[in-house]
Amino acid sequence: xxxxxxxxxxxxxxxxxxxxxxxxxxxxxxxxxxxxxxxxxxxxxxxxxxxxxxxxxxxxxxxxxxxxxxxxxxxxxxxxxxxxxxxxxxxxxxxxxxxxxxxxxxxxxxxxxxxxxxxxxxxxxxxxxxxxxxxxxxxxxxxxxxxxxxxxxxxxxxxxxxxxxxxxxxxxxxxxxxxxxxxxxxxxxxxxxxxxxxxxxxxxxxxxxxxxxxxxxxxxxxxxxxxxxxxxxxxxxxxxxxxxxxxxxxxxxxxxxxxxxxxxxxxxxxxxxxxxxxxxxxxxxxxxxxxxxxxxxxxxxxxxxxxxxxxxxxxxxxxxxxxxxxxxxxxxxxxxxxxxxx
Ligand code: TXA
Ligand code: MG
Numbered sequence: 001x002x003x004x005x006x007x008x009x010x011x012x013x014x015x016x017x018x019x020x021x022x023x024x025x026x027x028x029x030x031x032x033x034x035x036x037x038x039x040x041x042x043x044x045x046x047x048x049x050x051x052x053x054x055x056x057x058x059x060x061x062x063x064x065x066x067x068x069x070x071x072x073x074x075x076x077x078x079x080x081x082x083x084x085x086x087x088x089x090x091x092x093x094x095x096x097x098x099x100x101x102x103x104x105x106x107x108x109x110x111x112x113x114x115x116x117x118x119x120x121x122x123x124x125x126x127x128x129x130x131x132x133x134x135x136x137x138x139x140x141x142x143x144x145x146x147x148x149x150x151x152x153x154x155x156x157x158x159x160x161x162x163x164x165x166x167x168x169x170x171x172x173x174x175x176x177x178x179x180x181x182x183x184x185x186x187x188x189x190x191x192x193x194x195x196x197x198x199x200x201x202x203x204x205x206x207x208x209x210x211x212x213x214x215x216x217x218x219x220x221x222x223x224x225x226x227x228x229x230x231x232x233x234x235x236x237x238x239x240x241x242x243x244x245x246x247x248x249x250x251x252x253x254x255x256x257x258x259x260x261x262x263x264x265x266x267x268x269x270x271x272x273x274x275x276x277x278x279x280x281x282x283x284x285x286x287x288x289x290x291x292x293x294x295x296x297x298x299x300x301x302x303x304x305x306x307x308x309x310x311x312x313x314x315x316x317x318x319x320x321x322x323x324x325x326x327x328x329x330x331x332x333x334x335x336x337x338x339x340x341x342x
Contacts, residue, residue, distance in 0.1 A: 014160075014178035016066065016132050027172050028053075033060060035149045035163045036136055037177025038128035040101045040186050040203060042305070043146030044171060054115045054145050060170040063152040068118035069145040070103050070126050070186075074137035082109050082123055082143060089213055090191050095213045099129035101182050101203025105190040111268035116145050116175040122192055132177035148185060151174035154239055155310070155338075158183050158303045175180075178197050182336055183300035189217065203299075206278040237335045238303075242266070244317045246339040252320045259284035266309040266317045270298075287312060295327040302331065306338060 014037065024034045025190060031053040034045045035145070044060060046053035050073045056067055073080060076094035079086045084107040094103060108123035114325065117123050126144075148156035149163045149171070159161045159177035187202035189209060197204055197218040210216050247255060259265065261283030271293040289305050292298045309317055319335060322328040336342060 013049065014132065014176050016175050017179055018135075019140065020175060020297055021132070021135050021139050024136055024173055024175055027285055028136075028140050028144065032172035033057065033170070034136070034144075035147065035160070035167065035171045035174040036130075036133050036144070037160070037175060037180060037223040038072075038130045038133045038146075040128070040182045040184065041158055042160065043070075043128075043133070043144075044149035044163075044167065045072070045146040047143040047145035048116055049111075049113065051113055051115050054113060057145065058115075060167055061147060061150070061152050063147065065115070066118045067117050067147075067222050067261055068120060068122075069122060069126040069147050071112075071116060071143040071145050072126055072128055072133065074141075075127055075144050077172070078143065079106070079125060079226065082112060082125055083107060084109050085190055089196060092120075092212050093189065093191075093209065095128070098127035099134060099342060100127070101129070101186040102126065102186045103186045105192060107187060107192060107200065120231060122190075124188065125208050127185055130180075130297050131265070132175050136175070152257055153239060155184060155240055155303050155306050158300075162304070162307060167183065177265045179300075179304070181300060182296075183302060185329055187330070188195060193218075197206070201333050207326060211215035235271070239340065240313055240317065240338060242310050244319055244335075244339040246321055246335065249320055252318055254317055256286065259286070263316070264312075264314045266312060266314045267320070268305060268317065269272050269320045270322050285314075287314065293306075294330055295322070297323065299334075309332075 012283040015217050027034050028047045031050050033056055036043050044057055046057050079154060090104055103126040104122045105122050105124050108121060109115055112123050150156050158180040163174050180341055182203045185202055189203040189212055190199050195218045197220060199220055206217055235243040245257050263284040267285040268289050268291055270291060274292050289309060291301055321335060322331060
C-alpha cells in the first residue's frame with residue numbers, strides 16, 4: 001500500500017470529520033464493512049484485497065457469489081495495480097470522467113481476488129467523485145470493493161438513513177455524506193473488446209463517451225453468450241416491493257379514472273401533469289408524487305421517492321414514464337427494471 005496523500009483542500013461533507021475517515025479506514029483494515037457515500041449511490045465497502053471481508057459483503061446483501069463487485073480506487077494511476085493491460089481508451093475515459101459516475105470493465109491483474117470478479121478475467125473499476133469516498137480511498141490507500149448498499153435486487157440507497165434502515169447492524173460503520181447528487185448508479189463501460197460496450201447506462205452518457213473515444217459504443221445485448229455477468233441487468237433489479245406499472249401519460253389518465261373505491265395507489269408523475277386534475281376520486285386513495293422534468297434532477301430524487309412511496313404499502317405504483325430520448329436513457333433503464341420489464 002502506498003502512503004496516503006490526502007488532498008488537504010478537499011473537506012469531507014455532510015458532517016464527516018477526518019477522525020471519522022481514519023476510523024473507517026481502520027474498520028476496513030480489520031476486515032470490516034463501511035457504508036460510504038458516493039455521488040451516485042451509497043456503497044457497501046470492504047478491503048478489496050481481503051477475501052473474508054469481501055465475502056461479508058455478499059452475506060450482508062444476500063447477493064449471489066458469482067455477481068462481480070466494482071473496485072473503487074483513489075485515482076486513475078491505480079489502474080495499473082488492478083489491470084493486466086490498460087488500453088488507451090481507458091486512459092482517455094479516465095481523464096475525461098474520473099472522478100465521476102463511470103465504471104470501466106478491464107482485464108484484471110492476476111492478484112485480483114476471484115471473490116471480487118466472480119471468477120471472471122475482468123474487473124470493474126471506478127474513481128468516485130464524492131469527497132468522503134475520495135478521502136477514505138486516500139487514507140485507506142488501496143481499493144475498496146463496494147456494491148450498492150442495499151439488499152440484493154432492491155432499490156439502491158441514496159442517503160445514509162436508507163442504508164441504516166436496510167442493512168442496520170450488518171454494517172460496521174456508516175459514513176453520512178448527505179444525499180447523493182447523481183442518485184442512480186454509474187455508467188458501466190466494457191473496454192475488453194475492440195469496440196466499447198455500455199453494459200449499464202448512468203451518469204455519463206453514450207454521447208459523452210463517443211465524443212471522447214471518437215467511436216460509437218456498441219449497444220448492450222445481454223443475451224450475448226460471452227457477455228460478462230452484470231447483476232444490475234436482471235429485469236427484477238432496482239425494484240420496490242410494491243408492484244410498479246409503466247404507463248405513458250394517456251394510459252396513466254385512463255387507469256386513474258377507472259380506479260375502484262378500494263384501490264390504494266401511488267403515482268409518480270413527470271412534472272405536474274395536467275391529468276392529475278381528472279382524478280374521479282371514487283373513494284380510491286391516490287398518493288401523488290411529482291418528479292422533476294429535468295433528467296438529472298429526476299434521477300437524483302428517484303430512489304428516495306420509490307422508497308418513500310414503497311413504505312406506504314400501497315397496492316400499486318403507477319409510473320408516468322419520461323420520453324424515449326437520450327437524456328432519459330439511464331432513468332428509463334432503472335424505471336423499466338423497477339417495473340420488472342428489464
Ligand atoms: O454507481 C455505482 O456503480 C455504485 C457505487 C457504489 O459505486 N455501485 C454499484 O455497484 O452500483 P453494484 O454492485 O450494485 O453494481 C455494479 C454492477 C453489477 O451489476 C456487477 O455485475 C457489474 O457492475 N460488474 C462488476 N464487475 C464486473 C465485471 N468484471 N464484468 C461485468 N460486470 C461487472
Ligand atoms: Mg446494486
